[in-house]
Amino acid sequence: MAEERQMSRGAGTASEERGTTTDWTPREIVRELDEYIIGQDEAKKAVAIALRNRWRRQQVEDELRDEILPNNIIMIGPTGVGKTEIARRLAKLAGAPFIKVEASKFTEVGYVGRDVESMIRDLVDIAVNMVRGEREDAMRGPAEERVEERLLDLLLPPVAREPVPGPGPIPEPATAPEPGGEGGESANIRTFVVSAAGEAQERAVEAPGDEEEAAGPSNGAAGPSDGGGEATPARRRRTREKLRALLRDGKLEDRTVEVEVSESSVPLLDMNAPGMEGLDWNVGEVLQDMLPKKTRRREVTVAEARRILLSEELDRMVDMDEVIDEALDRVENMGIVFLDELDKVAGERGASGGIDVSREGVQRDLLPIVEGSTVPTKYGLVDTDHILFIAAGAFHVSSPSDLIPELQGRFPIRVELRSLHAEDFVRILREPKNALLSQYRALVATEEVELRFTEEAIQELARIAAQVNDRMENIGARRLHTVLTTVLEQVMFDLPDPDAESVIEIDGAFVRDRLQGIAEDEDLRRYIL
Numbered sequence: 001m002a003e004e005r006q007m008s009r010g011a012g013t014a015s016e017e018r019g020t021t022t023d024w025t026p027r028e029i030v031r032e033l034d035e036y037i038i039g040q041d042e043a044k045k046a047v048a049i050a051l052r053n054r055w056r057r058q059q060v061e062d063e064l065r066d067e068i069l070p071n072n073i074i075m076i077g078p079t080g081v082g083k084t085e086i087a088r089r090l091a092k093l094a095g096a097p098f099i100k101v102e103a104s105k106f107t108e109v110g111y112v113g114r115d116v117e118s119m120i121r122d123l124v125d126i127a128v129n130m131v132r133g134e135r136e137d138a139m140r141g142p143a144e145e146r147v148e149e150r151l152l153d154l155l156l157p158p159v160a161r162e163p164v165p166g167p168g169p170i171p172e173p174a175t176a177p178e179p180g181g182e183g184g185e186s187a188n189i190r191t192f193v194v195s196a197a198g199e200a201q202e203r204a205v206e207a208p209g210d211e212e213e214a215a216g217p218s219n220g221a222a223g224p225s226d227g228g229g230e231a232t233p234a235r236r237r238r239t240r241e242k243l244r245a246l247l248r249d250g251k252l253e254d255r256t257v258e259v260e261v262s263e264s265s266v267p268l269l270d271m272n273a274p275g276m277e278g279l280d281w282n283v284g285e286v287l288q289d290m291l292p293k294k295t296r297r298r299e300v301t302v303a304e305a306r307r308i309l310l311s312e313e314l315d316r317m318v319d320m321d322e323v324i325d326e327a328l329d330r331v332e333n334m335g336i337v338f339l340d341e342l343d344k345v346a347g348e349r350g351a352s353g354g355i356d357v358s359r360e361g362v363q364r365d366l367l368p369i370v371e372g373s374t375v376p377t378k379y380g381l382v383d384t385d386h387i388l389f390i391a392a393g394a395f396h397v398s399s400p401s402d403l404i405p406e407l408q409g410r411f412p413i414r415v416e417l418r419s420l421h422a423e424d425f426v427r428i429l430r431e432p433k434n435a436l437l438s439q440y441r442a443l444v445a446t447e448e449v450e451l452r453f454t455e456e457a458i459q460e461l462a463r464i465a466a467q468v469n470d471r472m473e474n475i476g477a478r479r480l481h482t483v484l485t486t487v488l489e490q491v492m493f494d495l496p497d498p499d500a501e502s503v504i505e506i507d508g509a510f511v512r513d514r515l516q517g518i519a520e521d522e523d524l525r526r527y528i529l
Helices: 013-022 026-034 041-059 083-094 118-155 208-215 228-248 283-290 302-317 320-334 357-371 405-409 422-430 436-445 455-471 478-487 489-494 508-520 522-528
Strands: 073-076 098-102 189-194 200-205 256-263 294-301 336-340 374-377 380-383 388-393 413-416 450-453 503-506
Touching: 026 041, 026 083, 041 073, 041 083, 041 320, 041 388, 041 413, 083 098, 083 336, 083 388, 098 118, 118 228, 118 256, 118 302, 118 320, 118 336, 118 374, 256 302, 294 302, 320 380, 357 405, 422 436, 422 455, 422 478, 436 450, 436 478, 436 489, 455 478, 455 508, 478 489, 478 508
Parallel strands: 073 388, 073 413, 098 336, 336 388, 450 503
Antiparallel strands: 189 200, 256 294, 374 380
8 A cells, every 4th residue: 555655756665665755644744743842833834735735736636736736845943943844854854856055055147156046056966876775775785795705706717628718719618637647747736725714825736636635624624525526626616615604704805806996087177167167077977988997906805895795795786777767867856956045145125125136146046946847957958847946044134025026925834933942952952852851961981971950950041042042143943052061061071980870960060050151141151152
């Protein structure tokens, strides 16, 4: 049933995995967001509905599906109240390509700076890396098996009479002369013996019987051979299996082997000079694709060789054409762009009837992207019609109505996030999965010390954080970071201490002693908290 309710049109394992999260109901999405974000119920509802509408659109018949456009959202609220965290957690739930950009870094076309289309190009790069990572995870098992065989070939090279895989004609198999036959010399047989240290040592013996005697049980090789012409192949198989066991046990990681690595024939030349940020290619990449790659031999440890060979095998096994196709599909149907600091490109219209030319120019450049247009990227054309845009800003000086009317109409849903108070700070310190107190407990536990906070200490931390926010610039929950860092500074500095107790308890008196003087002194408060 879950597979029938997938959002993505892409096929394969990655699509099935996405179907397990993207078919969540709005209530389930809000419940998941509640585990990380305190309060802001209206904003959570709005983004949960927007995400569910993505799935609903995929269930509509094809003729009407393309006509259903996403309802873009503007979140209005002071800094530190959870705007960015809501969008970030939403993208993780959706398994969707997600990018956070600041509107203030864009400039109007014709000015020095980044153009607005670069956000879509960056989003496509993120999607390609995401899909490729999923494909590599799916192929990692077979790739590691191939790498193990290649490492064994490096540790135990094939004998001369065995054909060596690779380019070029396959050599004719050599006929082993009969030992002790006519010719004046007895034939030597190449054999490899694994020592106790795990090294494959080559030895030449004159006859199968001598080979058994040299390899004997004491040197770590297998027991007696089957005799005749099968002695050497059978012994090599046993030697290879012993090396395999040592390799899997990690006993050969420091051994040195020689591998071939490819390197670029030309240096990477970045042609994205100032004023040319819109150029989505550079000369270095073009030349790398056109010119042949050089290879050279390097002596590396087995651990490093495993990493190099695994990368090569994954490159061979992952079809980049399929990766790009699925990535473009995800961007067009599931992509999320979080446009922060939108208020910085809005301006109050004065008596002259206009606002700053550069800021209004950025808005006009944003308009076709948000409205829906085709953006060229190095992977192909991307249609932005169904990308979800979530904008955010404090809007202290300006308001959403100061945006140009056309852009206002592209963000039909407006959600206001409220400021946080002392009771909210108490919940933020306690309830989320990634609560600050839990993070500090985990850090201190690495020094084999338990960190405890009393109820009075938590209340005092929240009260002082809210008090400083009221007296100074309100930075929301970010104030808790500075407060906790100041309180625990000496504790974190003293650890590890052999004389320290196994339990450190932070109570209300400890918090007041560390913070009260700073919180009441305006100069200290300004520069420390």
